[in-house]
Amino acid sequence: MSESVEIVTIGDELLLGTTxxxxxxxxxxxxxxxxxxxxxxATVADDPDEITDAVRQALERTGGVITTGGxxxxxxxxxRPVLARLFGRxxxxxxxxxxxxxxxxxxxGRGGALPPSNLQQAxxxxxxxVLANAQGTAPGLKLTDAQGRWVIMLPxxxxxxxxxxxxxxxxxxxxxxxxxxxRSRSVRTTSIAESxxxxxxxxxKREVEGLPLAYLPGHDGVDxxxxxxxxxxxxxxxxxxxxxxxxxxxxxIHAYATDGVSMASVVLDLCVARGDTIAVAESCTGGxxxxxxxxxxxxxxxxxxxxxxxxxxxxxxELGVSADDLEQFGAVSExxxxxxxxxxxxxxxxxxxxxxTGIAGPDGGTPDKPVGTVWIAIDVRGETTARVAIYIGDxxxxxxxATQVAMDLIRRALLAS
Amino acid sequence: MSESVEIVTIGDELLLGTTxxxxxxxxxxxxxxxxxxxxxxATVADDPDEITDAVRQALERTGGVITTGGxxxxxxxxxRPVLARLFGRxxxxxxxxxxxxxxxxxxxGRGGALPPSNLQQAxxxxxxxVLANAQGTAPGLKLTDAQGRWVIMLPxxxxxxxxxxxxxxxxxxxxxxxxxxxRSRSVRTTSIAESxxxxxxxxxKREVEGLPLAYLPGHDGVDxxxxxxxxxxxxxxxxxxxxxxxxxxxxxIHAYATDGVSMASVVLDLCVARGDTIAVAESCTGGxxxxxxxxxxxxxxxxxxxxxxxxxxxxxxELGVSADDLEQFGAVSExxxxxxxxxxxxxxxxxxxxxxTGIAGPDGGTPDKPVGTVWIAIDVRGETTARVAIYIGDxxxxxxxATQVAMDLIRRALLAS
Numbered sequence: 019m020s021e022s023v024e025i026v027t028i029g030d031e032l033l034l035g036t037t038x039x040x041x042x043x044x045x046x047x048x049x050x051x052x053x054x055x056x057x058x059x060a061t062v063a064d065d066p067d068e069i070t071d072a073v074r075q076a077l078e079r080t081g082g083v084i085t086t087g088g089x090x091x092x093x094x095x096x097x098r099p100v101l102a103r104l105f106g107r108x109x110x111x112x113x114x115x116x117x118x119x120x121x122x123x124x125x126x127g128r129g130g131a132l133p134p135s136n137l138q139q140a141x142x143x144x145x146x147x148v149l150a151n152a153q154g155t156a157p158g159l160k161l162t163d164a165q166g167r168w169v170i171m172l173p174x175x176x177x178x179x180x181x182x183x184x185x186x187x188x189x190x191x192x193x194x195x196x197x198x199x200x201r202s203r204s205v206r207t208t209s210i211a212e213s214x215x216x217x218x219x220x221x222x223k224r225e226v227e228g229l230p231l232a233y234l235p236g237h238d239g240v241d242x243x244x245x246x247x248x249x250x251x252x253x254x255x256x257x258x259x260x261x262x263x264x265x266x267x268x269x270x271i272h273a274y275a276t277d278g279v280s281m282a283s284v285v286l287d288l289c290v291a292r293g294d295t296i297a298v299a300e301s302c303t304g305g306x307x308x309x310x311x312x313x314x315x316x317x318x319x320x321x322x323x324x325x326x327x328x329x330x331x332x333x334x335x336e337l338g339v340s341a342d343d344l345e346q347f348g349a350v351s352e353x354x355x356x357x358x359x360x361x362x363x364x365x366x367x368x369x370x371x372x373x374x375t376g377i378a379g380p381d382g383g384t385p386d387k388p389v390g391t392v393w394i395a396i397d398v399r400g401e402t403t404a405r406v407a408i409y410i411g412d413x414x415x416x417x418x419x420a421t422q423v424a425m426d427l428i429r430r431a432l433l434a435s
Numbered sequence: 436m437s438e439s440v441e442i443v444t445i446g447d448e449l450l451l452g453t454t455x456x457x458x459x460x461x462x463x464x465x466x467x468x469x470x471x472x473x474x475x476x477a478t479v480a481d482d483p484d485e486i487t488d489a490v491r492q493a494l495e496r497t498g499g500v501i502t503t504g505g506x507x508x509x510x511x512x513x514x515r516p517v518l519a520r521l522f523g524r525x526x527x528x529x530x531x532x533x534x535x536x537x538x539x540x541x542x543x544g545r546g547g548a549l550p551p552s553n554l555q556q557a558x559x560x561x562x563x564x565v566l567a568n569a570q571g572t573a574p575g576l577k578l579t580d581a582q583g584r585w586v587i588m589l590p591x592x593x594x595x596x597x598x599x600x601x602x603x604x605x606x607x608x609x610x611x612x613x614x615x616x617x618r619s620r621s622v623r624t625t626s627i628a629e630s631x632x633x634x635x636x637x638x639x640k641r642e643v644e645g646l647p648l649a650y651l652p653g654h655d656g657v658d659x660x661x662x663x664x665x666x667x668x669x670x671x672x673x674x675x676x677x678x679x680x681x682x683x684x685x686x687x688i689h690a691y692a693t694d695g696v697s698m699a700s701v702v703l704d705l706c707v708a709r710g711d712t713i714a715v716a717e718s719c720t721g722g723x724x725x726x727x728x729x730x731x732x733x734x735x736x737x738x739x740x741x742x743x744x745x746x747x748x749x750x751x752x753e754l755g756v757s758a759d760d761l762e763q764f765g766a767v768s769e770x771x772x773x774x775x776x777x778x779x780x781x782x783x784x785x786x787x788x789x790x791x792t793g794i795a796g797p798d799g800g801t802p803d804k805p806v807g808t809v810w811i812a813i814d815v816r817g818e819t820t821a822r823v824a825i826y827i828g829d830x831x832x833x834x835x836x837a838t839q840v841a842m843d844l845i846r847r848a849l850l851a852s
Binding site: 030031032033034035037038039040042043044045046047050055056057058059060061062063064068072090091092093094133135136175177202212213214216217223224225230231232233234235236243245298300302303304305306307308309311312313315316317318321322323324325326327328329331332336365366367378379380381410411412413414415417 | 447448449450451452454455456457459460461462463464467472473474475476477478479480481485489507508509510511550552553570592594619629630631633634640641642647648649650651652653660662715717719720721722723724725726728729730732733734735738739740741742743744745746748749753782783784795796797798827828829830831832834
């Protein structure tokens with residue numbers, strides 16, 4: 019088993035909830051890939067005693083700690099002096115970092131002299147290793163004590179942290195490994211409940227191929243994750259592949275992808291393989307389906323375009339939805355969804371049209387059509403399918419779920435045809 | 436000062452990085468509002484020893500712990516039995532919860548009998564208080580020991596956790612308060628660097644009205660946050676209001692909002708006040724600007740609609756962009772952005788048109804127009820403005836920043852006119 023590490027993320031904003039800790043997520047994935055388990059994660063305030071206490075405890079437990087945040091140019095950036103003190107080191111200004119800071123400032127064309135506060139970032143504890151930051155101003159630092167216990171300080175800016183993790187941290191940690199890895203794989207499902215999945219999996223509901231199975235419900239559906247620990251890389255891959263294959267087979271059509279693959283990628287790949295193209299007509303989702311599809315690089319081959327038809331006038335004039343049907347059945351109806359899908363397909367000249375119309379809330383619900391009611395229609399080369407559901411959640415959840423179902427309808431239609 | 440609490444979030448998926456811990460963010464905000472500081476947050480695996488250890492340490496430090504996760508119906512849900520053991524209590528099946536589980540299953544129309552695994556959720560440690568979960572199957576639990584130290588177990592499903600926090604946790608914690616609050620407020624800025632802000636703020640760069648100032652850079656720009664601790668509610672509000680006013684005055688036009696208010700809300704409010712309406716034409720952002728604007732409830736009064744013009748054919752046929760200009764200047768050019776803005780304004784009949792065209796990457800860059808190059812144009816009642824920038828970051832960051840700048844252009848144009 020590889021030595022594990024702990025993560026200490028530093029920042030008032032993380033405890034106050036003003037910022038989501040995406041760095042912890044990135045580090046977890048990057049370290050997991052090379053079989054370095056994260057034993058524990060702690061989040062503490064921009065407070066000298068709290069930082070000292072959390073890092074000292076983590077060092078006592080695991081002997082290896084990565085911190086994020088508190089390396090910037092402002093007064094609430096305390097990580098550098100506090101951890102220098104914990105390791106009993108003086109801070110010295112590093113002339114190479116000073117020069118690099120001046121050069122970076124000039125190259126960004128910001129004009130004027132480097133603000134003096136930035137020079138705080140050139141202070142280095144005696145004996146520390148400086149980890150270059152190609153993406154920003156604050157370099158990382160690594161301190162090691164006489165017993166070989168270490169702490170690596172990384173900046174809190176996500177882009178900088180990600181780059182330094184990939185270039186410095188992962189290669190160094192991987193070189194210390196014991197030959198075993200920690201890896202997990204997931205099968206992604208949608209339109210099926212967690213407990214229904216467990217029943218479907220039967221004897222495999224807790225363990226598949228000897229690997230523990232976890233259920234991770236989210237807005238996209240339920241992800242089923244198997245994890246292999248303490249195995250050599252090859253054996254780990256073999257067992258995970260076998261487990262994923264068995265889960266996919268058992269879950270059937272509800273499984274749309276594995277691992278981090280998005281529904282958008284799956285749909286785009288299916289379209290590319292079959293020569294299909296997509297046009298979207300969005301009312302309550304206001305462009306979100308288009309935005310999700312175009313998150314994927316290369317999506318321009320498939321998503322030709324679309325119409326955000328928030329107002330009824332746009333639905334009528336641009337998509338050719340019948341004014342009578344809008345009047346008789348309402349904007350949130352099967353008739354309107356189908357006409358939106360057909361209309362946008364014809365207008366853009368795609369093989370597949372999608373129409374979404376619903377009530378995302380928080381207002382606008384009626385007893386007949388409560389908040390969360392969404393009609394989704396697809397027109398695949400002239401063949402239309404429509405579906406209504408009442409999605410649970412807030413405005414953002416309802417909109418996200420509706421776009422997920424719209425993509426899933428395309429996926430199922432293409433697989434069935 | 437109110438008694439602080441610690442948060443222990445439980446789940447392999449959090450340490451493996453497959454899930455982002457949005458529950459911790461929600462709890463932090465909800466508790467901060469009522470002046471209950473979160474002293475520390477720890478994240479541990481679905482492992483009995485790790486859960487026990489983290490909760491025991493947190494109880495020793497602060498005497499009040501909220502856990503999230505591990506209460507569901509599957510085998511990796513360990514929180515209930517592990518914490519019952521830590522408190523020395525037996526687990527008993529609660530007939531009221533059993534009945535509620537059966538009723539919920541039936542009401543959701545899932546068909547068939549309740550899967551037996553769900554009954555795990557009816558086990559309650561002796562002497563525990565059951566916290567009803569109106570949004571899901573797993574109730575919360577509260578255990579208190581002889582010294583008055585307590586742990587509250589909440590489910591990991593965000594919607595359920597949020598509802599239980601609002602209905603049970605916040606009222607109970609607020610009733611134990613000492614009369615002081617922990618509150619923070621933010622001034623949101625965009626299109627200005629962190630260090631340039633610090634220089635602009637001069638003597639206020641670390642502290643405003645005696646309150647510490649933090650710099651929080653993100654994709655929307657830099658948020659400036661002041662925090663008041665250990666003050667009575669009224670004094671805290673007075674100091675925070677004064678600090679926010681001074682910061683806004685000093686930062687000027689770069690400050691677009693305060694606290695959690697989004698750029699989309701600011702732009703929509705400005706439009707409502709002036710009788711303006713918006714139409715969007717999006718190429719590289721593929722609907723993201725529309726999606727961000729329509730995140731805001733009531734946005735239908737302003738955003739009439741738009742066109743996702745990913746392909747050149749859609750740019751020409753629907754928006755009337757000149758084929759010659761597409762050929763001569765390329766799709767990513769001032770000419771095309773301006774014609775997109777004008778075209779969509781006319782087509783939809785709005786007072787403001789927006790055109791965005793750029794290279795979101797990772798491919799498609801050239802020496803002249805590297806990845807990240809985005810032209811944005813706005814047409815406000817016939818007056819057009821265009822702007823180009825090279826955004827740094829990955830595809831998602833480039834697209835997000837471009838939509839932020841597009842909205843900021845509208846904001847500045849409306850404020851200047």
